[in-house]
Amino acid sequence: MYTWIWRHLPGGTPGKTLLSLVLVLAVCALLLFVVFPWIEPSLPFSDVTVDQ
Numbered sequence: 001m002y003t004w005i006w007r008h009l010p011g012g013t014p015g016k017t018l019l020s021l022v023l024v025l026a027v028c029a030l031l032l033f034v035v036f037p038w039i040e041p042s043l044p045f046s047d048v049t050v051d052q
Contacts (some may be wrong), residue, residue: 005023009016 006016006020009019011019
C-alpha cells in the first residue's frame, strides 16, 4: 500500500516526502477532529461505576 502511494505521488524524493508528511497529518487531523468525536458517545469509557 505504501509503495503504491509513493509511486503515485508527484515530484522527486523531497516532494514525495513532504506530500507524505502532509497526507499523514491530514489523516491524523481527520481522525482527531471528525472520527473520534463521532464515535466517542458509543464508547464505554464514561460508564465508570465503583461498587463497595
